[in-house]
Amino acid sequence: xxxxxxxLFVLFSLLTLNRESATGAAAASRLSKEMxxxxxxxxxxxxxxxxxxxxxxxxxxxxxxxxxxEKVTVTQVIGTPRDLRQAWDTAEAxxxxxxxxxxxxxxxxxxxxxxxxxxxPDLEIIYPTERMVSDFLKRGNLLAIVDRIVxxxxxxxxxxxxxxxxxxxxxxxxxxxxxxxxxxxxxxxxGGLEAGGGAIWAGFLIATLAxxxxxxxxxxxxxxxxxAPFITTLAVMLIARxxxxxxxxxxxxxxxxxxxxxxxxxxTFGIPNTVLVLIVFYVAGHVFMRHTRWGRYIYxxxxxxxxARLSGVPxxxxxxxxxxxxxxxxxxxxxIQASQLATGAPNLGVMFELSxxxxxxxxxxxxxxxxxxxxxxxxxxxxxxxIQNGMNLLGFDSYLQxxxxxxxxxxxxLLDKARQNGT
Amino acid sequence: xxxxxxxxxxxxxxxxxxxHKRFPGVHALNEVNLSLYAGEVLALLGENGAGKxxxxxxxxxxxxxxxxxxxxxxxxxxxxxxxxxxxVGVAVIYQEFNLIPELSVSxxxxxxxxxxxxxxxxxxxxxxxxxxxxxxxxxxIDPDSKCGDLxxxxxxxxxxVKALAVDARILVMDEPSAVLTAQEVxxxxxxxxxxxxxxxxxxxxxxxxxxxxxxxxxxxxxxxGQYIGGGAVSEIGRxxxxxxxxxxxxEKEFPPRDVTVxxxxxxxxxLNRGTAVKEVSFSVKAGEIxxxxxxxxxxxxxxxxxxxxxxxxxxxxxxxxxELVSVQSPRDAIAAGVCLLSEDRKEEGLVLSHxxxxxxxxxxxxxxxxxxxxxxxxxxxxxxxxxxxxAIKVAGPDQLAGELSGGNQQKVVLAKxxxxxxxxxxxxxxxxxxxxxAKYEIYQLMNRLAGEGKAIIMVSSELPEILGMSDxxxxxxxGCLVGEVENGPETxxxxxxxxxxxEPATV
Numbered sequence: 001x002x003x004x005x006x007x008l009f010v011l012f013s014l015l016t017l018n019r020e021s022a023t024g025a026a027a028a029s030r031l032s033k034e035m036x037x038x039x040x041x042x043x044x045x046x047x048x049x050x051x052x053x054x055x056x057x058x059x060x061x062x063x064x065x066x067x068x069x070e071k072v073t074v075t076q077v078i079g080t081p082r083d084l085r086q087a088w089d090t091a092e093a094x095x096x097x098x099x100x101x102x103x104x105x106x107x108x109x110x111x112x113x114x115x116x117x118x119x120x121p122d123l124e125i126i127y128p129t130e131r132m133v134s135d136f137l138k139r140g141n142l143l144a145i146v147d148r149i150v151x152x153x154x155x156x157x158x159x160x161x162x163x164x165x166x167x168x169x170x171x172x173x174x175x176x177x178x179x180x181x182x183x184x185x186x187x188x189x190x191g192g193l194e195a196g197g198g199a200i201w202a203g204f205l206i207a208t209l210a211x212x213x214x215x216x217x218x219x220x221x222x223x224x225x226x227x228a229p230f231i232t233t234l235a236v237m238l239i240a241r242x243x244x245x246x247x248x249x250x251x252x253x254x255x256x257x258x259x260x261x262x263x264x265x266x267x268t269f270g271i272p273n274t275v276l277v278l279i280v281f282y283v284a285g286h287v288f289m290r291h292t293r294w295g296r297y298i299y300x301x302x303x304x305x306x307x308a309r310l311s312g313v314p315x316x317x318x319x320x321x322x323x324x325x326x327x328x329x330x331x332x333x334x335x336i337q338a339s340q341l342a343t344g345a346p347n348l349g350v351m352f353e354l355s356x357x358x359x360x361x362x363x364x365x366x367x368x369x370x371x372x373x374x375x376x377x378x379x380x381x382x383x384x385x386x387i388q389n390g391m392n393l394l395g396f397d398s399y400l401q402x403x404x405x406x407x408x409x410x411x412x413x414l415l416d417k418a419r420q421n422g423t
Numbered sequence: 424x425x426x427x428x429x430x431x432x433x434x435x436x437x438x439x440x441x442x443h444k445r446f447p448g449v450h451a452l453n454e455v456n457l458s459l460y461a462g463e464v465l466a467l468l469g470e471n472g473a474g475k476x477x478x479x480x481x482x483x484x485x486x487x488x489x490x491x492x493x494x495x496x497x498x499x500x501x502x503x504x505x506x507x508x509x510x511v512g513v514a515v516i517y518q519e520f521n522l523i524p525e526l527s528v529s530x531x532x533x534x535x536x537x538x539x540x541x542x543x544x545x546x547x548x549x550x551x552x553x554x555x556x557x558x559x560x561x562x563x564i565d566p567d568s569k570c571g572d573l574x575x576x577x578x579x580x581x582x583x584v585k586a587l588a589v590d591a592r593i594l595v596m597d598e599p600s601a602v603l604t605a606q607e608v609x610x611x612x613x614x615x616x617x618x619x620x621x622x623x624x625x626x627x628x629x630x631x632x633x634x635x636x637x638x639x640x641x642x643x644x645x646x647x648g649q650y651i652g653g654g655a656v657s658e659i660g661r662x663x664x665x666x667x668x669x670x671x672x673x674e675k676e677f678p679p680r681d682v683t684v685x686x687x688x689x690x691x692x693x694l695n696r697g698t699a700v701k702e703v704s705f706s707v708k709a710g711e712i713x714x715x716x717x718x719x720x721x722x723x724x725x726x727x728x729x730x731x732x733x734x735x736x737x738x739x740x741x742x743x744x745x746e747l748v749s750v751q752s753p754r755d756a757i758a759a760g761v762c763l764l765s766e767d768r769k770e771e772g773l774v775l776s777h778x779x780x781x782x783x784x785x786x787x788x789x790x791x792x793x794x795x796x797x798x799x800x801x802x803x804x805x806x807x808x809x810x811x812x813x814a815i816k817v818a819g820p821d822q823l824a825g826e827l828s829g830g831n832q833q834k835v836v837l838a839k840x841x842x843x844x845x846x847x848x849x850x851x852x853x854x855x856x857x858x859x860x861a862k863y864e865i866y867q868l869m870n871r872l873a874g875e876g877k878a879i880i881m882v883s884s885e886l887p888e889i890l891g892m893s894d895x896x897x898x899x900x901x902g903c904l905v906g907e908v909e910n911g912p913e914t915x916x917x918x919x920x921x922x923x924x925x926e927p928a929t930v
Contacts, residue, residue: 291799292796292797296781296784296797299777304773304774306771307774311839
């Protein structure tokens with residue numbers, strides 16, 4: 001599946017390639033940066049453009065960018081070649097012959113340029129070059145991909161564990177809503193708009209733990225009474241969402257301070273917190289499943305529950321554990337969601353369980369349990385997000401997007417099956 | 424009806440000539456010839472992996488030969504599907520029956536060839552015909568009963584009836600007696616003899632050599648995909664037979680052993696569980712092998728499961744090494760040093776979709792981990808030690824347990840319990856579905872374990888095995904312990920059987 005993700009990256013990078021305008025503001029700022037980087041001492045710069053032409057705008061952009069820097073003395077010349085000649089002679093007379101000339105567009109064709117270069121051999125003439133840029137690969141876009149999927153991806157870790165035991169958890173979407181509502185309600189009660197950081201974290205903690213407890217109860221029902229996970233978690237799904245509506249009377253809770261957005265939109269040491277959350281959670285999940293006893297037990301329960309039991313695996317405890325973890329993940333996911341939106345609402349997280357399950361399955365985990373990897377789920381989540389993002393960039397109609405997403409998920413899973421059977 | 428026994432002058436019912444079959448990396452069948460005459464039973468023998476399964480799958484339409492031909496009643500045939508097999512009159516009864524447990528007997532009989540009337544299934548018509556067939560074969564059951572509710576022996580006869588109902592002329596039976604008691608096997612043989620009288624040719628695969636003596640007319644031995652030899656059963660001696668199958672001579676079927684019996688290791692008193700286990704008490708000493716004999720349903724497996732914590736009993740006490748232990752779950756039993764090698768190793772003994780190493784490590788992870796952190800290398804090294812000791816053939820460390828042969832699977836199960844350093848080892852049908860060569864290895868291992876002072880219980884339905892391996896024999900019937908016999912040179916199969924079928928003493 002890594003190959004599929006890689007292929008999608010390449011595909012969308014290519015499909016969103018754009019000629020970056022040679023006289024646009026972006027090119028101007030890039031050029032200015034390059035120039036400033038190359039300058040070592042005070043420099044006289046002429047920025048030349050034609051009136052009411054793109055080159056004129058460009059000159060304006062560059063002049064504005066360069067003008068902020070003390071190293072540079074900028075003179076804008078917007079007009080005709082004769083204006084340039086006049087400005088040049090004036091500067092020469094004053095002893096401020098420019099060493100750099102920034103031109104663009106049609107100005108490049110002015111014959112005066114070669115004349116000036118003959119008169120002043122040290123003169124450098126700089127102009128922007130056209131460039132192909134992929135909208136998909138821009139930093140802002142890549143971050144958007146992460147932000148869009150972080151809640152689903154975090155929940156998917158817990159879901160992976162549940163599915164590995166051969167179970168399923170349909171309640172996660174409702175738990176997101178319940179968690180967001182509980183967290184924001186707690187914060188509202190603890191100070192509302194004036195609440196401090198401590199209150200926010202307390203709110204998050206309460207919400208997450210509550211969802212974990214709900215998960216544990218579901219797990220207990222599955223383990224002890226052998227109620228099918230589908231039914232148990234379906235019931236929780238209904239109850240949790242109902243509870244969320246009851247708690248809020250159907251309204252959103254927005255009386256929370258702006259600082260709540262630190263988790264979902266902030267950054268630490270320059271790295272967005274959402275990225276950090278993903279890294280921390282997925283590394284922890286991977287290490288746990290691969291390198292600890294309980295991780296191994298989870299695989300065994302999914303592979304053959306009876307054989308595991310007869311080999312001394314504490315099957316009931318393992319089952320309760322995985323649903324507990326899934327609840328915690330859904331709870332924390334709800335907190336991230338509340339943080340991203342700065343709101344808690346009972347209608348959040350609708351249909352999230354489907355995306356979460358899709359991420360797990362696309363990532364290679366078998367729905368019958370016993371095989372799959374946590375890191376595979378991360379890739380599955382990214383595949384979904386990348387496809388949605390790419391379709392947005394390409395301007396797909398939102399209904400069409402849904403069709404395509406479904407088709408691609410199906411295709412990705414079939415491809416994976418074929419590859420497995422082939423080896 | 425005159426039975427056609429004279430091979431040389433009559434056209435064979437079935438002939439397979441010059442059969443070759445290759446799979447990636449292995450030449451599964453190499454120039455194999457087989458002929459079967461109407462009205463005879465041909466025993467197909469060979470170790471696991473010898474090619475028997477592949478050969479019969481060809482008859483069933485699951486595989487096609489790469490080279491060679493199949494002739495039925497003098498005409499060349501191509502069998503490329505199960506339907507094609509049925510059309511040429513071949514019926515294969517696999518070890519795992521092809522019956523749908525939730526459907527009734529008559530529904531199963533007509534599966535795939537339902538009788539219809541105006542597009543709807545003619546249930547009463549099917550029922551009538553089913554009754555007719557069941558009477559014919561002498562099986563007294565209601566055609567509407569669900570197949571899942573029948574005993575294994577009854578299910579097997581239903582499978583045979585399925586074959587008859589489609590006018591099969593050639594019947595292939597793969598290890599039919601593996602899941603039957605001695606009594607049921609006799610009844611099966613009667614059915615087979617009846618089939619012979621109708622002129623049907625039967626290919627019979629079994630590892631139980633004394634059965635071959637009773638039921639087969641001729642035999643054929645495969646080894647490593649090649650035809651080794653064959654002929655009339657009456658003319659080939661047991662030792663020659665084993666040598667043909669294994670390629671080397673085994674001194675005896677059962678390895679010799681020096682018996683040194685020590686202190687009592689396991690004692691159980693008053694074990695009770697519903698009607699399955701009633702007031703069972705016995706003890707086993709270190710170095711002893713106690714054989715548990717009895718008919719299927721006598722309660723042997725249930726008793727072992729109680730001791731191993733797999734089921735919860737209503738009352739009873741268990742002592743290990745003189746200490747009373749409370750066994751509420753398999754974990755408790757394992758902690759007390761008791762381990763169970765289940766009858767059904769695929770369903771209960773192994774996680775087939777995981778590797779042998781993972782299976783080996785599962786009950787022993789606490790040895791290979793510190794504070795919950797697993798040390799893979801340690802686990803792998805330990806496994807390698809046992810792999811070499813037990814001669815487990817694995818293609819690679821990642822090979823799935825489900826891909827191993829029966830004998831190797833059993834060895835993996837054994838290895839995982841040996842690593843636990845258990846005191847008491849309960850073997851339930853340890854050599855079921857395992858070929859002669861691997862069986863001998865398992866017997867040797869059991870002897871060695873007994874020699875190390877472990878207490879061994881062996882539940883088995885194979886009387887020769889019970890007599891060949893046990894120091895003491897305990898017989899159960901109807902959940903009760905009905906007899907305990909020292910195994911000496913005088914003890915015979917009849918003695919044991921007599922006990923197994925006796926009415927239990929009223930409590």
